[in-house]
Amino acid sequence: MADPRLDAVGCGSMAVDLFYRTPRIIRADEKVVLDTKVPGAGVERAEVGGVVLNHLGWARILGLEVGIVGRMGNDRHGEFLRQGMDRLGIRHHLTLGNEPSSFSTVFVDAAGNRAIYMMRGATAELRAAEIRRLHGSFLRRARLVTTEISQLPLKAVLALLKFARDHGIPSVVDLDVPPSDAVAVLGTRAELERALRLATYLKPAKAAARELAGAEAGDETPAMARAIRARYGNRAVAITQGEQGCTIASASETLQVPGFKVRVVDATGAGDAFLGALLAGLRWGLSWAEIGRLGNAAGAVCVGRLGAFPAGFELREEIARLYGRRLAGRPPGRPRQAPATSAPRPALDPDQEVARFFARTLRELSALRRKLDVRDLSRAVTMIRRAEEQGGRVHVTGVGKPEHVARYAASLLCSVGTMATFLHATESLHGSLGQVCANDVVIAISNSGNTTEMCATAAAIKEHGAKLIAVTGDKGSELAVLADLAIHAPVKEDGGILGLAPRISVMAQVCVLAALSVALEVTRGLTFEEYSRWHRAGTLGETARRLAEAAPVVAPELRLVRPPTASRQN
DSSP: OOOOOBSEEEESOOEEEEEEEOSSOOOTTOOOOOOTTSTTTTOOEEEEEOHHHHHHHHHHHTTOOEEEEEEEESSHHHHHHHHHHHHHTOEEEEEEESSOOEEEEEEEOTTSOEEEEEEOGGGGGOOHHHHHHHHHHHHTTBSSEEEEESSSOHHHHHHHHHHHHHTTOOEEEEEOSOHHHHHHHTOOHHHHHHHHHHOSEEEEBHHHHHHHHOGGGTTOHHHHHHHHHHHHOOSEEEEEOGGGOEEEEESSOEEEEOOOOOOOSOOTTHHHHHHHHHHHHHHHTOOHHHHHHHHHHHHHHHTTSSSSSOOOTTHHHHHHHHHTSOOOSOOTTSOOOOOSSOOOOOOOOHHHHHHHHHHHHHHHHHHHHHHOOHHHHHHHHHHHHHHHHTTOOEEEEESSHHHHHHHHHHHHHHHTTOOEEEOOHHHHTTTGGGGOOTTOEEEEEESSSOOHHHHHHHHHHHHHTOEEEEEESOTTSHHHHHOSEEEEOOOSOOOSSSSOSOSHHHHHHHHHHHHHHHHHHHHHTOOHHHHHHHOOSHHHHHHHHHHHHHSOSOOTTTOOOOOOOOOOOO
16 A cells, blocks of 8 residues: 655754853854853753754644655764654654764843854755655655755755656745855755745745845845745745744735734744744645734744744644634644444445455456566566676565565575575665675565665665666656666556455566566576476476476477577666
């Protein structure tokens, strides 16, 4: 079964925020004493933070199903961040490395003003190639993709936005720093311009908007928003303005939405909370006026407490009170109520359902035969024979039900003369990849082709230098993209009253691999005598020996020979 959809998936900064209270925000060459006698002053307090993780947190408490991808250190800060994600139910698909996790030092004065010093850490190490190769299957689950221009390398931002556009997923970009600061650290001006044009929706802070719009737009945010949208072609541009609220320019209107008057404890993360509400508003199909009001309400609730990441789901009610309207969506963490009354489920006839299953199976396997490109089997034979010539061998792997298919296929290939071993997919990420050499071929089986563990294993196999053959029901899947050769085995329906358990798709995989074993047997020119040597016991071995004794030599005109070598698949 395909993975469930997520309302939004983000990629960007995940950082531990270290807070200090200070009497005032100082300028260059100034000093200030942190008075430790004042409660809370000068005392470090660690909070979950990071631009993207923050706005996903606010989207989550509003009721969205969200996830995040990227790099994180395998350290105490990373563990702290993952625990924070788990508390709110934010899914994460992360690469844990030796780099330190990102952190920020935040100084907050009595008026709620703040100064932030960011250490990018692992966030800065995310490479563009990792977006599709490591995280593509997870990203494809998103209805919205969100990212930031603040700490993430611009090449990675571009790769993410291109992936989203290629897969028809709208994107949201938070331009959290002025463009001149961004290109000084994150990449080139050309990369920044390209990223801004790829964004479906753009949310710059006012300082960033002023620089983007240029002097000709003046200092009025409506003019800035219109100028930016005209320049980059976004569906909408939303400029956050702190306590003044926000300005939004879309194709049909430009409007200013006033903010809420609240006591500011800490201004950190107000824009992130706004963006989380913007994601919710887009997902619910709200008007731009309603999105602006909801975003302002979330920002106002955020500044009423220390820290940028929401502490819990109870903040949804505070946002709703300020917003003044009933929030769409279902509150997170609460079970969906069953209908007061429901019609009884009609009784099913098992015999009838079994008959339907067999009929569907025959239809699906007939369709498979028509759709299967037999030339792909020849290409697979060529790859395997070339690997054998270089001293390599075959490994077969899968996750879930395909794991059992992989064990069967490895055994079947061995029985007809092709040395093959089973490779445990998840264990391969914990050391078993050592059984694979650079000259080997790995056959990976996955109906969806987007199973997270299988795609991570496939990426590791490719990095290891081995060739990869995919057997999948989706030729556009992440696994198919990673593979040197993808053998398409599509099945529309798996059968059964729920249609979820892998049944017919497993048969399709078995049929394709059995057909591959036939092609390998043919090119080897397998004899009864060879077959009998590998089957020392059982009826098959006895039959092979009897046939070998009756016809020990195959007549030359009947002997099966290797076909002409096909071109190598890259």
